[in-house]
Structure formats: structure tokens, C-alpha cells
Amino acid sequence: MKRRRFLVSAAATVAAPAIVRGQNLNSRVQIAGIGCDGKGYSDLSEMHGHQKTKLVAFCDVDLARTQRIAKLSPDAPVFQDFREMLAKQGEKIDAVTVSTPDHMHAFIGIEAMRQGKHCYCQKPLTHNVWEARQMSMLAKQSGLITRxxxxxxSHQFYRTAAHAVQNGAIGKVNEVHSWCSATGHGKSFHIDRPKTNAAIPSTLDWDKWLGVAQERPFGEWKVYHPWGWRDWQDFGNGALGDFGCHILDPVFTALNIKKAPTSITADHSGMNEEVWPAQNTVRYVFPGNEMTVGSTLNVTWYDGGRQPSHRGTGFPSDHAFPKSGSILIGEKATMVIPHVGACYLSNAASLQELPGQNHYHGWVDGILSGEQPSDGFEYGGPLTEAVLLGNVAVRFRGQALQWDGQAMEFPNHPDANRYLKRDYRAGWEITPVAPTVAG
Ligand SMILES: NC(=O)c1ccc[n+]([C@@H]2O[C@H](COP(=O)([O-])OP(=O)(O)OC[C@H]3O[C@@H](n4cnc5c(N)ncnc54)[C@H](O)[C@@H]3O)[C@@H](O)[C@H]2O)c1
Known part of the structure; x- marks a missing residue:
């Protein structure tokens, strides 16, 4: 009997979800990892911990960074190019994890989904707003299971917070403030390209690491690869990109935020053409809904040590807010959601605790059952778009950018539209996903 395949029909770009369920219910979800060290190692180790998975192939542009993960599945072949891996091992691969630096998420994720692979992709979903829209459209059209x-x-802390707000613990919400202690550039210890360049490690394919980004020298170890890439506009998204999809997630879930912001205004501590600012404040205006007091909702983001004031929160001025987190100011009380910690209320009311779930295994279970878990790309796409719109606004300090999410443009600021998408390196372009009639 053929091994059960969790296949989506080859035409993953067609509208109708077409998961072909096999007969052999004992089969495992066969997963290939793309980006195998750093967070990739933890993603793949978690997937490996699910009883019904098998790690069948690994890809990392730096072969030295596949050694740890290979110990979990010594027979799995190792590649430096994910396209070669899909071409040679595609038949065996049901699903992929994408845990590379941000600038390659969409290029890899879209190709893998086009080949019918379920996809678990690190946050932020993509490096720019256009890519996020492409990923969520393709996920919706294909019926693939994404997360x-x-x-x-899926942690008990965020689940408890979202559940409590949804169940009226603070009433309708007036405003939200979210912040993160990390700075926009603090990982690479550079604010400009290094003047000297170390030899490229023999294990690393630097050209493939650059991928969609324009060529530049390797620099020094950790300036870009590994880890330091976060600081650089070409590869990462600073503190907002690194933490926005974490910290704003319980806000989006609790308040049912499904519509794009209509206006974004940013202030920051100064920036150049290379790295993100050390400190940002980004003011979003979202359309209101059944969870909000008014017809609009103000959500303000702070990073690099900036934090909201205590005014209107119900907490005394000497109350220390967590280093990173959110406050939701409601009609009845204010909720503080630390990142990562148990939420608490200004009126000290106790809350019903929800158990945590295994986020990684939830994706695998979704593949097995055919049911899309929460936090698929249809949720993660708009969340990522909102986060990354903040970084477009950062480039136009102090100017309110109006945003038309459907048309995907800034009607009052056409200059800003060019930051919705990058200039792809020749040979690394992403073919757009055709919208369906239903959108
Ligand atoms: N969810 C979380 O809590 C969390 C924590 C850390 C990082 N992340 C995310 O995980 C991703 C990776 O971050 P990191 O800290 O592990 O970075 P890293 O630089 O330490 O590791 C990235 C890995 O991907 C490999 N890689 C780079 N380009 C590749 C390509 N084109 N194909 C295959 N492999 C490639 C690198 O060689 C490296 O092994 C980022 O998107 C980041 O935002 C998420």
C-alpha cells in the first residue's frame, strides 16, 4: 500500500482546496527543514517530538549548521539549495519548516507551497508587505495547512489573556499600547557595512544566503550571518519585525482585529539607509469592531526602551510594566500582557486560566486531520502586514500614512508605495500569486 501522502493537488495555486487523504492512517507527516540551526533547530526538534512525524530532508545554505539537526535523523539527505531538495526529494516531502532569515521566507515558502507542501514559517511571515499578501493568498487558495x-x-499565557478579553474581563477596549525592550539594531554591532571582510566560511554558500537581496560582501561572522541580519533593512525588520508578530498577536486575537490599519505614523531616534532605528514609536489606527469602544482603535508600538505612560491605565505611576508586552485599556479595567508572562488586571480580578498547547504539534495535527489550526497564514499574513507597515511608516518620520489595504497603497503618499515590495535580485524574483475571483 502506498504511504499515506498529505498531498495537495499539484496545482496548489488553484482555488479549491484539494487535500488528498490517503488510506494508510498510520503513516507519518514527512517534514523537510529549511534553515536548520538557530530557531530552525528548535522548530525541527519540536516537530521531531511529535509521534507522527519523520524528518526526511534538511536544507541549510551553511552545511556546518546542519550537523546538530542531522543527529535527529541521520539518514535524511542534506542540501544547500532548497530548490534542489524539492526537486530530488519532493516525492517524500509532505511539509516544510521555513526558519531562514526573514528576507527569504516568501521566496522559499511560496515555492514550497506551489509544490503542494504544507508550510510552517517563522515570524514575521515575510520581509515586506507585498510578500505577506502573496503568502496568505496562496495559503487560502491552496488549502494547505500553514502556521x-x-x-x-499557543502558550497558556497568551491563550488565557485572549480568552479573558473575549469574555469581557475588561469590557470593550479603548486603546492598546505594545512595546519591546529590544532595539532595532543591536545584534550586529554595526550601523554601517563593515569596512573589512572575512573570508566566506567554506561551508557557506553566500550567494544563496543573499538570495533575493542584492549582492554584498560577506562582512564578518555574525554581522549578517548568522543572527546579525535582523538589524539590516535588506534582510530583517529590526525590533518591530522581530517581536511585533509575537507581542501584537494576543492583541489581534483578543480584539478580533481582522481589518488592516487605516493610518500609520512613526517617530524614531534616527536612521540611515542600512539598519533600522534604535528606538521607534509607531501609531496605528485600526477600524473599530465589536470589541472596541469607538469606531477606531489606536494601537501604539514602542521599542528600544520606549514604553507607554501610565496615564489612563488605572496603574500607579510607580508600577513597573514588564520589559516587553502590551496593555489593553478597557472600559472596566486595564489588562497587562507581559511578553512572556501571566496577564493581570488593574482591578486585580482573577482570570480563568486556559491550558497551553503545543504550537508546533498543532500544525502537524492540522496536517493529519486536514483542519487548519488558528494562526495559519490567513491570520499571520495580515498580522505581518500590519507589523511591516510600521516599518514603511518609519521611513517617513512624523507623517501620517493613510493605508488602503484592499488596493494595497498609501493614497496620500504614493512615495511610500515603493517600500511595500523590494527590488529582487535578477533570478530571484517571486512570480505573483494570481488572485481568485473571490479574492
Ligand atoms: N519564534 C521565535 O521565537 C523565534 C526566535 C528566533 C528566531 N526566529 C525566527 O527564525 C528565523 C531564523 O532566525 P535565527 O535566529 O535562527 O537566524 P540564524 O541566522 O541564527 O539562523 C538561520 C539559519 O538559516 C540558514 N539559512 C539562511 N538562508 C538560507 C536559505 N536560503 N536556505 C536554507 N537555509 C538558510 C542559515 O545558515 C542559518 O542556519 C527568523 O525568521 C527569525 O525571525 C523566531
């Missing part, structure tokens, strides 16, 4: 890698979504 954003913001695992705290």
Missing part, C-alpha cells in the same frame, strides 16, 4: 512560527500564540 506562523509565533509559538507563544
Amino acid at each position: 506562523l512560527g509565533n509559538q507563544i500564540h
Whole structure:
């Protein structure tokens, strides 16, 4: 009997979800990892911990960074190019994890989904707004099981907070403030390209690491690869990109935020053309809904040590807010949601605790059952779009950018539209996903 395949029909770009369920219910979900160290190692180790998975192939542009993960599945072949891996091992691969630096999420994720692979992709879903829309459209059209890698979504802390707000613990919400202690550039210890360049490690294919980004020298170890890439506009998204999809996630879930912001205004501590600012404040205006007091909802983001004031929160000015987190100011009380910690209320009311779930296993279970878990790309896409719109606004300090989410443009600021999508390196372009009639 043929091994059960969790296949989607080859034409993964067609509208109708077409998961072909096999007969052999004892079969495992066969997973290939793309980006195998750093967070990739933890993603794949978690997937490996599910009883019905098998790690069948690994890809990392730096072969030295596949050694740890290979110990979990020594027979799995190792590749430096994910396209070669899909071409040679595609028949065996049901699903992929994408845990590379942000600038390659969409290029890899879209190709894998086009080949019918279920996809678990690290946060932020993509590096720019256009890519996020492409990923969520393709996920919707294909019926593939997807999940954003913001695992705290399934943690008891965030689940408890969202559940409590949904059940009226603070009443309708007036405003939200979210913040993160990390700075926009603090990982690479550079604010400009290094003047000297170390030899490229023999294990690393630097050209493939650059991928969609324009060529540049390797620099020094950790300036870009590994880890330091976060600081750089070409590869990462600073503190907002790194933490926004975590910290704003319980806000989006609790308040049913499904519509795009209509206006975004940013202030920051100064920036150049290379790295993200050390400190940001980004003010979003979202359309209101049944969870909000008014017809609009103000959500303000702070990073790099900036934090909201205590005014209107019901907490005394000497109350220390957590280093990172959110406050939701409601009609009845204010909720503080630490990142990552148990939420608490200004009126000290106790809350019903929800158990945590295994985010990684939830994706695997979704593949097995055919049911899309929460936090698929249809959720993670708009969340990522909102986060990354903040970084477009950062480029136009102090100017309110009006946003038309459906048309995907800034009607009052056409100049800003060019930051919705990058200039792809020749040979690394992403073919757009055709919208369906239903959108
Ligand atoms: N969910 C979380 O809590 C969490 C935590 C850390 C990082 N992340 C996310 O995980 C991703 C990776 O971050 P990191 O800290 O592990 O970075 P990293 O630089 O330490 O590791 C990235 C890995 O991907 C490999 N890689 C790079 N380009 C590749 C490509 N084109 N194909 C295959 N492999 C490639 C690198 O060689 C490296 O092994 C990012 O999107 C980041 O935002 C999420």
C-alpha cells in the first residue's frame, strides 16, 4: 500500500482546496527543514517530538549548521539549495519548516507551497508587505495547512489573556499600547557595512544566503550571518519585525482585529539607509469592531526602551510594566500582557486560566486531520502586514500614512508605495500569486 501522502493537488495555486487523504492512517507527516540551526533547530526538534512525524530532508545554505539537526535523523539527505531538495526529494516531502532569515521566507515558502507542501514559517511571515499578501493568498487558495512560527500564540499565557478579553474581563477596549525592550539594531554591532571582510566560511554558500537581496560582501561572522541580519533593512525588520508578530498577536486575537490599519505614523531616534532605528514609536489606527469602544482603535508600538505612560491605565505611576508586552485599556479595567508572562488586571480580578498547547504539534495535527489550526497564514499574513507597515511608516518620520489595504497603497503618499515590495535580485524574483475571483 502506498504511504499515506498529505498531498495537495499539484496545482496548489488553484482555488479549491484539494487535500488528498490517503488510506494508510498510520503513516507519518514527512517534514523537510529549511534553515536548520538557530530557531530552525528548535522548530525541527519540536516537530521531531511529535509521534507522527519523520524528518526526511534538511536544507541549510551553511552545511556546518546542519550537523546538530542531522543527529535527529541521520539518514535524511542534506542540501544547500532548497530548490534542489524539492526537486530530488519532493516525492517524500509532505511539509516544510521555513526558519531562514526573514528576507527569504516568501521566496522559499511560496515555492514550497506551489509544490503542494504544507508550510510552517517563522515570524514575521515575510520581509515586506507585498510578500505577506502573496503568502496568505496562496495559503487560502491552496488549502494547505500553514502556521506562523509565533509559538507563544499557543502558550497558556497568551491563550488565557485572549480568552479573558473575549469574555469581557475588561469590557470593550479603548486603546492598546505594545512595546519591546529590544532595539532595532543591536545584534550586529554595526550601523554601517563593515569596512573589512572575512573570508566566506567554506561551508557557506553566500550567494544563496543573499538570495533575493542584492549582492554584498560577506562582512564578518555574525554581522549578517548568522543572527546579525535582523538589524539590516535588506534582510530583517529590526525590533518591530522581530517581536511585533509575537507581542501584537494576543492583541489581534483578543480584539478580533481582522481589518488592516487605516493610518500609520512613526517617530524614531534616527536612521540611515542600512539598519533600522534604535528606538521607534509607531501609531496605528485600526477600524473599530465589536470589541472596541469607538469606531477606531489606536494601537501604539514602542521599542528600544520606549514604553507607554501610565496615564489612563488605572496603574500607579510607580508600577513597573514588564520589559516587553502590551496593555489593553478597557472600559472596566486595564489588562497587562507581559511578553512572556501571566496577564493581570488593574482591578486585580482573577482570570480563568486556559491550558497551553503545543504550537508546533498543532500544525502537524492540522496536517493529519486536514483542519487548519488558528494562526495559519490567513491570520499571520495580515498580522505581518500590519507589523511591516510600521516599518514603511518609519521611513517617513512624523507623517501620517493613510493605508488602503484592499488596493494595497498609501493614497496620500504614493512615495511610500515603493517600500511595500523590494527590488529582487535578477533570478530571484517571486512570480505573483494570481488572485481568485473571490479574492
Ligand atoms: N519564534 C521565535 O521565537 C523565534 C526566535 C528566533 C528566531 N526566529 C525566527 O527564525 C528565523 C531564523 O532566525 P535565527 O535566529 O535562527 O537566524 P540564524 O541566522 O541564527 O539562523 C538561520 C539559519 O538559516 C540558514 N539559512 C539562511 N538562508 C538560507 C536559505 N536560503 N536556505 C536554507 N537555509 C538558510 C542559515 O545558515 C542559518 O542556519 C527568523 O525568521 C527569525 O525571525 C523566531
